[in-house]
Amino acid sequence: MAERKEKFYITTPIYYTNGLPHIGHTYTTVVADVLRRYKRMRGYDVVMTTGTDEHGVNVERAAQKAGIAESEFVARMADAWRALWDELGLTADEFVRTTDLKHVRTVQWLFKLCKENGYVYKGHYTGQYCIYDNAYVNDAKPGDPCPDCGRPTETVTEENYFFKLSAFQKPLLDFYRKFPEFIQPETRKNEIVSFVEGGLKDLSITRTTIRWGIPVPGEEPHVFYVWFDALTAYLSAVGGPEYEKRGMWPADVHLVGKDIIRFHTVYWPAFLMAAMLPVPKQVWAHGWFLMDAAKMSKSKGNVVLPRPIVNMLGMDALRYFLLRDVVFGQDGNFSYDALVTRYNSDLANGLGNLASRTAAMLEKGFDGNIPKPGARLPQDDTLAKEAQNAIGEVLERFDKFEFSRALETIWGVIAAADKYLTTEQPWALGNSPDEESRKATILWTTAELLRIMTALAHPVLPDSTAKVWTLLGQATALGATELDGLRWGQLVPGTKLGKFQALFPRVDKTEAIERIEAMANEELNPTPAPTAAPAPSTPAGGAASAAAPAAGAEKIAIEDFAKVEMRVGQVKTAERIVGADKLLKLTVDIGSEVRQICAGIAQYYEPEALIGRKVIVVVNLAPRKLRGVESNGMIVAASVGPEGRPVLAGFHEDVEVGARLK
Ligand code: ME8
Numbered sequence: 001m002a003e004r005k006e007k008f009y010i011t012t013p014i015y016y017t018n019g020l021p022h023i024g025h026t027y028t029t030v031v032a033d034v035l036r037r038y039k040r041m042r043g044y045d046v047v048m049t050t051g052t053d054e055h056g057v058n059v060e061r062a063a064q065k066a067g068i069a070e071s072e073f074v075a076r077m078a079d080a081w082r083a084l085w086d087e088l089g090l091t092a093d094e095f096v097r098t099t100d101l102k103h104v105r106t107v108q109w110l111f112k113l114c115k116e117n118g119y120v121y122k123g124h125y126t127g128q129y130c131i132y133d134n135a136y137v138n139d140a141k142p143g144d145p146c147p148d149c150g151r152p153t154e155t156v157t158e159e160n161y162f163f164k165l166s167a168f169q170k171p172l173l174d175f176y177r178k179f180p181e182f183i184q185p186e187t188r189k190n191e192i193v194s195f196v197e198g199g200l201k202d203l204s205i206t207r208t209t210i211r212w213g214i215p216v217p218g219e220e221p222h223v224f225y226v227w228f229d230a231l232t233a234y235l236s237a238v239g240g241p242e243y244e245k246r247g248m249w250p251a252d253v254h255l256v257g258k259d260i261i262r263f264h265t266v267y268w269p270a271f272l273m274a275a276m277l278p279v280p281k282q283v284w285a286h287g288w289f290l291m292d293a294a295k296m297s298k299s300k301g302n303v304v305l306p307r308p309i310v311n312m313l314g315m316d317a318l319r320y321f322l323l324r325d326v327v328f329g330q331d332g333n334f335s336y337d338a339l340v341t342r343y344n345s346d347l348a349n350g351l352g353n354l355a356s357r358t359a360a361m362l363e364k365g366f367d368g369n370i371p372k373p374g375a376r377l378p379q380d381d382t383l384a385k386e387a388q389n390a391i392g393e394v395l396e397r398f399d400k401f402e403f404s405r406a407l408e409t410i411w412g413v414i415a416a417a418d419k420y421l422t423t424e425q426p427w428a429l430g431n432s433p434d435e436e437s438r439k440a441t442i443l444w445t446t447a448e449l450l451r452i453m454t455a456l457a458h459p460v461l462p463d464s465t466a467k468v469w470t471l472l473g474q475a476t477a478l479g480a481t482e483l484d485g486l487r488w489g490q491l492v493p494g495t496k497l498g499k500f501q502a503l504f505p506r507v508d509k510t511e512a513i514e515r516i517e518a519m520a521n522e523e524l525n526p527t528p529a530p531t532a533a534p535a536p537s538t539p540a541g542g543a544a545s546a547a548a549p550a551a552g553a554e555k556i557a558i559e560d561f562a563k564v565e566m567r568v569g570q571v572k573t574a575e576r577i578v579g580a581d582k583l584l585k586l587t588v589d590i591g592s593e594v595r596q597i598c599a600g601i602a603q604y605y606e607p608e609a610l611i612g613r614k615v616i617v618v619v620n621l622a623p624r625k626l627r628g629v630e631s632n633g634m635i636v637a638a639s640v641g642p643e644g645r646p647v648l649a650g651f652h653e654d655v656e657v658g659a660r661l662k
Contacts, residue, residue, distance in 0.1 A: 007044065007252075009047050009253075014052055014098065015053060015081065018062055023305070032255050033089075034323065037479060038483075042484060046093075049093065049096060049234065050095060050096075051094075051095050054074040060211060071099065078095075088307075098233055107229055111205075113274070117274055119167065119274035123202075124159055125159075125162075128144055130153050137153050140153055158209060160225075161206040162204055164274070165266075168269075168270040172200075172266060173197065175273075175279065182281070183282075184283065185284075192261065208221045211223070227263050232271075234251055234254065235277075250272075250278040251281065253280075256283060257288060265283050268283075287329060289326070291304060304520070305523055312516050315463065316460075321338070321343070323407060328401050337513065347504040351457070351503065354446070357421065358446050359471055359497060361426060365426070365439055369496055374441045379424070391488075420442075420446070447491055450468060451491050455483065455486055456483070464503050470498040472497065473497050474495075502643055508583065566619065568591075568656065569588040571588055572587045573586065574608070580602070580626070582601075584601055584607055586635070590617055591657050597617065617634065617636070
């Protein structure tokens with residue numbers, strides 16, 4: 001009988017539905033996905049859960065503002081979150097919504113267990129309440145104004161159910177001592193331990209002033225209050241009351257941001273202990289991505305969105321940057337400059353360049369086959385040893401969640417391979433049998449190194465490493481490759497190389513940043529649609545608004561199309577722009593005048609070949625500067641393939657310069 005694989009259960013927080021994911025949410029979810037892929041490659045049976053936290057007064061208000069029912073509002077938002085995760089390749093194994101019936105039942109069941117065990121009692125909660133906004137104001141004192149509307153708050157007392165958190169001070173401290181790995185990183189542990197040592201107050205876990213929540217059975221109008229509801233989602237996702245059947249609970253790791261560590265390491269284990277259920281093995285709290293040293297928020301106007309970055313550089317580039325640039329656990333500043341710099345240096349010039357160089361040399365020298373290596377020289381052995389040692393080192397670093405250091409090790413080996421090629425110069429070797437044999441050894445060594453580094457980097461760069469794997473003629477699925485079986489020397493001579501697919505085309509930094517920022521700006525402040533239909537997307541991190549996504553694409557009226565003036569133009573001159581790899585500066589005759597236009601086509605079109613060519617020009621676009629060069633119009637091109645290769649639009653018949661397109 002096949003042995004059951006060891007299980008590994010990973011969660012991200014369940015995110016609030018009053019905005020769409022920004023780079024912070026994307027970060028946690030990317031890490032969960034990296035771990036999932038990594039653990040699968042280590043032979044585990046893995047489940048990863050994410051989801052949406054859909055109850056509470058904020059949703060009540062947002063739905064009201066949108067003029068729709070709460071259930072409709074959260075359904076739209078949950079769809080939008082799920083769709084964006086799918087688009088980013090971050091589809092979880094379980095997506096839990098707190099409005100799911102299975103979750104509702106789990107929360108009610110957990111409450112029942114806690115109550116039966118004597119850890120829940122009815123009491124009175126007194127707090128400052130804003131009667132205009134229908135909400136308690138946390139931490140407010142009598143007389144304080146409401147931070148939302150500025151009107152005075154009132155002291156209100158309501159009947160609540162309380163959870164006896166105070167009874168768990170000792171059990172929690174004992175638990176932290178017995179399982180020192182429970183709170184990670186270490187620095188956060190000390191903070192939590194001193195908080196618990198300072199004494200724990202009982203916790204109000206129901207409300208009668210909120211409507212939009214899970215009802216406490218037989219106790220209406222009581223509904224569960226935020227954390228008792230939200231945290232339980234981790235359990236509902238893997239079976240709820242029947243968790244034993246699924247065999248995934250307890251969670252192996254809850255990934256969270258440092259903002260919510262207390263709820264996960266104090267409240268959550270206490271709820272589970274009270275219900276006598278197994279407690280998670282670990283809570284890992286990472287730091288924040290900051291923008292200009294401040295936490296991102298829509299009101300500050302400093303949120304970074306994932307989609308524009310992915311459109312420009314690809315998802316692998318974003319994943320790499322998030323994991324490479326910041327030590328997991330610490331805060332980090334997000335900067336587009338650093339992102340594009342890393343992209344060009346580590347991905348385009350690093351992995352991408354090594355793969356394309358190696359493939360080109362194998363194509364030229366060995367007809368696209370992996371050669372049989374000849375005698376080895378000490379420098380070949382040194383490189384082999386470095387790659388072999390990296391395997392253990394990278395696995396160890398992944399196991400410790402030291403993602404940045406794991407990548408550093410892999411990229412160190414890639415750099416060593418680059419240096420090796422530069423020193424060994426296989427391209428300078430001739431055709432004598434000795435030289436052929438030397439060339440075979442060098443290229444086999446490089447290809448083998450590439451195979452190993454590709455497998456190790458796969459959890460972080462799933463798409464691009466799969467391309468390199470195919471290029472190296474590997475028939476097995478990379479994601480199913482067991483990292484524990486990875487060894488130097490497994491690359492079989494005679495293997496036919498697979499198809500070469502472009503990996504990371506170099507980008508011009510200024511231009512790339514400009515384009516990312518323009519796309520982000522459009523996503524955050526969408527051009528209003530001309531019809532009365534709701535806006536197509538909701539700005540990330542935004543205050544809850546009516547802008548839950550509408551189904552179907554927007555249509556525009558003919559008058560809107562007519563606003564765009566396009567004419568046939570003819571290229572008069574074309575030249576490259578110093579310092580901008582992608583841009584060409586053109587002068588184009590559009591009939592009435594000759595315009596200067598910059599076009600991002602330099603990587604695909606030789607300037608000389610464009611002279612005399614008829615193109616389509618958008619002539620009524622506001623002028624703008626690209627790399628300091630004025631551009632007065634836009635040349636129309638199709639965007640082809642995942643890299644968006646531009647292909648100029650044109651005509652098969654002769655057309656007059658200046659003719660208008662309709
Ligand atoms: O707190 N940097 O949901 P939420 C890094 N619903 N990570 C960030 C970040 C940033 N700037 N901003 C957000 C909630 N995050 C509750 C959770 S769980 C039972 C309930 C990430 O939508 C980080 O993981 O406010 C943080 O903990 C989470 O998003 C908060 O998401």
